[in-house]
Amino acid sequence: MSDTGLYSLDSMDICAVPLPERTSSTKKTRAPKESSKSDRDRNQFQAQLESKSQQAITIAVSSRTLFNMADERAIYESDGLESYVKYQLDHENEPLKKGLAFALMKALEAVNFRLHELYPGSDETFDIVLMTNNHAQVGVRLINSINHYGLSIERFCMTGGTSPINYLKAYNTNLYLSADPMKVANALSEGIAAATICHLDKDAELSEKQLRVAFDGDSFIPQEQDDKKGYMLSSLPHDSRSATQNRIKGFIQLLGKIQRKFFAKNERMECPIRTYLITGREPTKSAGRVLKIISNYGLEINETLYLAGSSKKPVLDIIRPHLFFDSDSLCAQNTSVSHSSNCTEVK
Numbered sequence: 558m559s560d561t562g563l564y565s566l567d568s569m570d571i572c573a574v575p576l577p578e579r580t581s582s583t584k585k586t587r588a589p590k591e592s593s594k595s596d597r598d599r600n601q602f603q604a605q606l607e608s609k610s611q612q613a614i615t616i617a618v619s620s621r622t623l624f625n626m627a628d629e630r631a632i633y634e635s636d637g638l639e640s641y642v643k644y645q646l647d648h649e650n651e652p653l654k655k656g657l658a659f660a661l662m663k664a665l666e667a668v669n670f671r672l673h674e675l676y677p678g679s680d681e682t683f684d685i686v687l688m689t690n691n692h693a694q695v696g697v698r699l700i701n702s703i704n705h706y707g708l709s710i711e712r713f714c715m716t717g718g719t720s721p722i723n724y725l726k727a728y729n730t731n732l733y734l735s736a737d738p739m740k741v742a743n744a745l746s747e748g749i750a751a752a753t754i755c756h757l758d759k760d761a762e763l764s765e766k767q768l769r770v771a772f773d774g775d776s777f778i779p780q781e782q783d784d785k786k787g788y789m790l791s792s793l794p795h796d797s798r799s800a801t802q803n804r805i806k807g808f809i810q811l812l813g814k815i816q817r818k819f820f821a822k823n824e825r826m827e828c829p830i831r832t833y834l835i836t837g838r839e840p841t842k843s844a845g846r847v848l849k850i851i852s853n854y855g856l857e858i859n860e861t862l863y864l865a866g867s868s869k870k871p872v873l874d875i876i877r878p879h880l881f882f883d884s885d886s887l888c889a890q891n892t893s894v895s896h897s898s899n900c901t902e903v904k
Contacts, residue, residue, distance in 0.1 A: 613684035614811045616665065617714075617725060619735040620689035620699055622754045623662060624653035642694055649698040652705040657754045658734055659706075661879040663765035666709050668815065668829045675822045681815065686712040686728050688721040688735075725749050732808050750804040752880065763877050767829050770812065771878035772858075773869070774836030774847040805882060806854055813855030820857075833876055834861045835869050 620626065633641035665683040672682050687699065687710050696715045703710050714724050722743045725733055733744045733751040744751035763769075812830070819828040834847060851858055862872050873881070 612680040615684045615730050617686040617688045617730045617733045621736045622658040624656040645695040645698050653702040660763035664768040667766045685710045688714045690716045692717045750808045769831045769878040770880045771833040773883040809854040832859045834858045837864050
């Protein structure tokens with residue numbers, strides 16, 4: 558069983574099922590009814606939901622990234638689906654352990670809390686959606702765990718064993734986080750920015766008060782001709798590489814929009830979003846170019862670290878970013894290395 562999704566009613570949209578029309582001989586003409594108060598309230602509520610969805614930055618997270626479900630996964634793999642579901646039902650009131658993305662969720666909530674203080678009533682915040690292919694029965698334990706930890710997650714997608722990827726666009730997803738590289742690849746193919754959660758040091762403590770986003774500067778500029786790599790994500794064909802860059806660009810632009818809201822309230826130093834640029838090259842070759850690229854996307858970098866060929870690991874140990882934009886597949890290639898940072902590699 559994969560890590561995302563909850564329950565769905567296949568592709569049937571109950572609200573869209575048409576009623577059979579009467580024949581012309583029996584059809585009656587009636588005066589239009591004045592809409593009831595309940596109808597008006599329902600329409601207003603729907604409009605508010607649509608408005609929030611359009612203004613918010615939606616991050617979809619899988620259940621196995623939000624919670625540590627290793628024990629439950631082992632039951633599924635050894636004893637099968639029915640034993641897995643039964644175990645979840647028997648333990649539905651027992652909160653799941655915190656997962657790799659838990660600190661990220663808390664940091665996003667910290668950003669939202671301050672935004673609501675500065676801009677009461679604004680919907681320009683981070684909106685978290687839980688995406689899981691677990692069945693609805695298992696979803697009860699997931700929701701109970703969310704309530705136990707006090708997480709502000711209001712939207713869910715439970716697909717009952719099928720992939721939730723097809724629902725990402727319906728939820729207006731701007732970034733999808735999963736522990737399953739195949740689901741990340743599928744999301745990317747659908748034109749959605751996606752990230753694989755890093756399995757580095759699972760005991761590392763990440764900030765729950767400040768969202769930390771780091772960028773590998775070497776990923777955003779062309780290498781010299783004598784270097785082994787060409788452009789960002791150079792192992793991909795040119796068209797795929799460009800498409801991936803555009804998806805990343807879209808998320809960076811949205812992040813910059815949120816950042817500027819804090820700056821507009823003179824909270825530059827207190828901003829709960831902290832950005833970092835890390836590059837292994839010499840500053841003379843890349844400093845201005847990388848900063849200009851990201852600045853043109855609308856995001857301001859807070860700290861720049863030029864390592865001139867030194868390892869990036871020591872600075873990552875200090876920064877401990879929640880998100881690390883890296884083209885070298887750091888997480889996939891170095892899972893056996895013990896890092897102090899527990900980041901998410903964004904593709």
